[in-house]
């Protein structure tokens with residue numbers, strides 16, 4: 663029977679737990695999450711386990727990365743099943759701070775990120791998002807002090823923002839990116855997929871099909887603008903409201919005009935009903 667992880671909800675308990683895990687020079691990997699854990703998160707945990715002696719997972723639905731009109735209150739919270747999954751995976755520590763433990767009365771500081779954070783992708787539609795992510799992730803890193811932190815490539819721009827921030831601020835943590843985990847029909851796993859109605863769920867894999875076809879056609883030498891035009895039309899026809907379908911430099915996220923400016927990444931965000939989905943593939 664797997665042993666239940668240490669659970670910390672306050673900073674003093676977290677410090678004691680981390681000190682305990684670090685005996686005999688064990689190194690530590692952190693997987694930051696907002697809970698509602700699915701196979702995608704568990705793949706991050708497994709990657710963390712391969713990188714480090716001990717694995718910590720944080721569960722915190724971070725209010726500073728949600729705009730007032732976004733789904734903070736509705737965001738799925740599934741503590742019991744999250745804990746059961748993490749126990750099954752042999753996770754050593756779960757850091758699940760209360761909101762006041764993370765943002766005590768009087769908290770006013772925010773990390774301001776630029777470069778990949780202002781690439782004109784997610785930031786165009788969620789202007790406050792990366793500052794909220796960067797602030798909480800910087801705090802998580804200083805609280806847990808991990809050698810490694812694992813983030814999914816599904817949130818590709820987030821991965822680039824956090825990687826840049828960790829390097830720029832000398833946070834002493836190596837950021838590891840993990841491949842997108844997909845349902846059998848190609849839909850990228852996401853905690854927000856539970857919002858999809860059966861019809862929307864049936865339509866949702868169109869995004870991945872468009873990405874795959876577009877990546878193949880770009881590699882075959884087709885003109886970037888016309889490939890993206892065809893992709894946008896297919897997404898709209900399927901019933902999505904498209905936020906963006908773009909091909910960018912895979913590291914800097916700068917716009918590109920030709921395949922010779924690679925490595926390239928193709929990224930999409932679109933809304934179906936009330937749910938916003940994002941996805942991306944390597945070209």
Ligand code: PAF
Pocket residue numbers: 694695696722724727795798799817820
């Ligand atoms: O990707 C997420 O789940 C969140 O943005 C993160 C990195 C845990 C920060 O709240």
